[in-house]
Amino acid sequence: MTLKIYNSLTRKKEEFIPNKPGEALIYVCGPTVYALSHIGHARSAVAFDVIYKYLKYRGFRVTYARNYTDVDDKIINRANEEGVSSDELALRYIKAFDEDMAALGVELPTHRPKATETIEKIIEVTKSLIGRGFAYAAGGDVFFSVRKFGEYGKLSGKNIDELEAGSRVDVNEAKNDPLDFALWKASKPGEPQWASPWGQGRPGWHIECSAMCMQWLGDTIDIHGGGKDLMFPHHENEIAQSEAATGRHPYVKYWMHNGFVNIEKEKMSKSLGNILNIRDALKENSAEAVRLFLLSSHYRSPIDYTTESLRENEAAVERFYKTIQRIGDEWPEVKGIDYCVQCNEDGFKPMIDAMDDDFNTAEVIGILFREITKANRIMDAAKSSGKKDGLIELSHALAFFQEASKFLGIFAKRPEDYFAEKRAHAGIPAEEVEKLIIERNAARKAKDFKKADEIRKELLEKGIILEDMPKGTVWTVKG
RNA sequence: GGCGGCGUACCCAAGUGGCAAGGGAGCAGUCUGCAAAACUGCGAUUCAGCGGUUCGAGUCCGCUCGCCGCCUCCA
Numbered sequence: 001m002t003l004k005i006y007n008s009l010t011r012k013k014e015e016f017i018p019n020k021p022g023e024a025l026i027y028v029c030g031p032t033v034y035a036l037s038h039i040g041h042a043r044s045a046v047a048f049d050v051i052y053k054y055l056k057y058r059g060f061r062v063t064y065a066r067n068y069t070d071v072d073d074k075i076i077n078r079a080n081e082e083g084v085s086s087d088e089l090a091l092r093y094i095k096a097f098d099e100d101m102a103a104l105g106v107e108l109p110t111h112r113p114k115a116t117e118t119i120e121k122i123i124e125v126t127k128s129l130i131g132r133g134f135a136y137a138a139g140g141d142v143f144f145s146v147r148k149f150g151e152y153g154k155l156s157g158k159n160i161d162e163l164e165a166g167s168r169v170d171v172n173e174a175k176n177d178p179l180d181f182a183l184w185k186a187s188k189p190g191e192p193q194w195a196s197p198w199g200q201g202r203p204g205w206h207i208e209c210s211a212m213c214m215q216w217l218g219d220t221i222d223i224h225g226g227g228k229d230l231m232f233p234h235h236e237n238e239i240a241q242s243e244a245a246t247g248r249h250p251y252v253k254y255w256m257h258n259g260f261v262n263i264e265k266e267k268m269s270k271s272l273g274n275i276l277n278i279r280d281a282l283k284e285n286s287a288e289a290v291r292l293f294l295l296s297s298h299y300r301s302p303i304d305y306t307t308e309s310l311r312e313n314e315a316a317v318e319r320f321y322k323t324i325q326r327i328g329d330e331w332p333e334v335k336g337i338d339y340c341v342q343c344n345e346d347g348f349k350p351m352i353d354a355m356d357d358d359f360n361t362a363e364v365i366g367i368l369f370r371e372i373t374k375a376n377r378i379m380d381a382a383k384s385s386g387k388k389d390g391l392i393e394l395s396h397a398l399a400f401f402q403e404a405s406k407f408l409g410i411f412a413k414r415p416e417d418y419f420a421e422k423r424a425h426a427g428i429p430a431e432e433v434e435k436l437i438i439e440r441n442a443a444r445k446a447k448d449f450k451k452a453d454e455i456r457k458e459l460l461e462k463g464i465i466l467e468d469m470p471k472g473t474v475w476t477v478k479g
Numbered sequence: 480g481g482c483g484g485c486g487u488a489c490c491c492a493a494g495u496g497g498c499a500a501g502g503g504a505g506c507a508g509u510c511u512g513c514a515a516a517a518c519u520g521c522g523a524u525u526c527a528g529c530g531g532u533u534c535g536a537g538u539c540c541g542c543u544c545g546c547c548g549c550c551u552c553c554a
Contacts, residue, residue, distance in 0.1 A: 011483085029554075030554095031554080032552090032553085037554090038554080039554095040553085040554040041554055042554085043554065044554045045554085047554095072552095073552085074552070074553095153482095156482070156483090156549075156550080157481090157482045157483070158481080158482065158549095158550070159481070159482085162480085162481050162482090162550090163481090163550070205552090226554065227553075227554030228483095228484095228548070228549075228554080229548080229549065229552095229553055229554065230553080230554070231483090231549070232482090232549065232550065233550085233551090234553095257554095258554070259484090259548090259554095260547095260548070260554075261554080262547090267547090267548085268553090268554095269553085270553095292502095296491080296492070296493095296501090296502075297491085297492065297493090298492090298493080300484090301484090301485080301492090302484085302485080302547070302548075303491090304491080306490095306491090308490075308491085308503085308504095309490085309491060309503085311503085312490085312491070312502065312503040312504085313491095313502080313503090315502080315503065316501095316502055316503075319502085319516090319517095322516070322517085323517085326516090326517080354493090360493075360494095362492065362493055362494095362501085363493055363494080363500080363501090365492095365493090365501070365502080366492085366493055366494095366500050366501035366502080367500080367501080368501085369500090369501050369502065370500070370501065373501090373517095373518090376516095376517055376518065377517090377518065377519095379517080379518095380510095380517065380518050380519090381518090383510095383517095383518095384509095384510095384518095444512075447512075449512055449513065452512085452513080453512095453513065453514085456513085456514070456515095460514095465514095465515065465516095466514080466515075467514085467515045467516060468511075468513095468514075468515075469515095469516085476515095
């Protein structure tokens with residue numbers, strides 16, 4: 001089967017045929033670094049992280065660029081409010097973003113360009129646009145003439161005349177047409193600025209992505225991604241600029257847009273005050289549960305972040321590791337089996353088919369949990385019959401999990417490590433728990449079940465769950 | 480007003496022409512000193528509604544209702 005990608009430009013799933021066979025050039029719009037990144041940034045980053053990993057897994061040589069927009073009105077405003085330089089503010093939030101990404105297990109892209117390091121290219125593209133008659137300088141500003149680009153609106157399905165009719169765009173005196181957008185802006189004193197043929201200034205909002213994309217990947221690329229909201233005007237303008245500047249099209253072969261994250265059924269917005277930062281989400285939940293939550297729905301669907309849904313995903317992660325640990329404990333011989341992928345290629349097919357169908361991670365996760373149930377069933381059957389039937393199936397399940405974790409970026413831990421991490425977050429010191437367990441087991445041995453149950457209850461109130469296993473009592477943290 | 484999307488069990492969610500995945504919650508059972516975990520069973524004669532195409536539709540087409548996003552900075 002071939003890889004199919006939903007292309008926002010054609011609104012259809014299309015077979016993925018890169019410009020150069022076996023190679024994939026992918027650019028994703030990164031954050032504008034003026035504040036801590038929120039769960040929406042996490043979704044985009046995780047979605048494209050999986051896409052990046054899967055393309056590599058499928059054997060493509062992938063070059064992946066994700067930018068930092070580090071010069072922008074919002075950065076300037078925020079820096080002024082705080083009385084720091086734009087550079088200092090941007091660097092602070094780039095660092096924070098990188099930390100958040102690392103916490104979420106997001107792999108570093110091949111290139112992570114900054115807008116401020118791409119000024120030369122921005123100026124070059126702007127010059128080219130003026131030279132080709134698609135842009136004009138007015139005062140110290142340079143604007144793109146939207147009407148000169150005949151295909152304007154092809155990505156977002158907008159009609160220029162209707163746009164203007166219902167325009168809420170500020171009418172800027174210097175523009176020839178209200179629809180035109182700035183490629184270059186004259187800087188006010190104290191603002192970041194660079195020398196240009198049009199005087200001291202800074203880039204407009206959309207140009208930096210075109211320039212970074214061209215500089216690091218080329219004039220035409222295979223995949224360009226970002227949040228759904230970027231389709232218009234950002235990506236629409238990018239197409240116009242890039243194709244007009246180079247005369248080459250398509251600028252991008254496949255446009256991909258991820259859906260939004262809502263918080264308790266509401267859109268995240270400043271006015272509602274419900275912006276959920278990644279680091280706050282990670283205080284309440286494990287990174288793995290957050291990642292599982294993000295991958296449990298298709299990347300294009302909107303998802304709803306709720307306390308309840310995160311708790312569910314946390315439980316699912318625990319169920320997963322519990323089963324893996326059980327396999328290790330009860331069937332140590334499984335590890336000795338070298339499960340041969342080649343001779344059982346069909347074994348992975350459902351998972352590959354799901355991913356090939358526009359990166360259907362939700363389907364893969366469904367398959368994974370079916371394997372978990374199957375594995376537990378085999379082990380239960382062996383327990384009651386005394387015969388260990390199903391060695392091959394169990395080794396297959398383990399191979400399956402290992403395989404999926406390569407591109408999902410979850411379920412890759414050793415179960416011991418998972419549970420150790422969890423216990424480290426208990427609200428009570430481990431030694432104390434261990435002490436109470438010893439006390440309780442002494443009581444159990446003496447058949448003093450009243451005392452034993454009291455200790456269980458006491459620990460449960462502190463969020464500690466005890467499980468009496470054949471090998472002894474183990475404890476875990478609730479939730 | 481224009482463009483786009485969605486509506487599948489108590490909740491989340493996959494499935495886009497051939498017997499309705501999976502997770503969570505619930506109830507009952509096996510196991511357990513009690514629990515927990517795991518397993519087993521139960522739970523949508525049905526996919527917002529109505530019509531149409533088809534041997535066959537959650538899946539395609541049309542209409543209706545409801546929800547949402549974009550059109551302004553936004554992942």
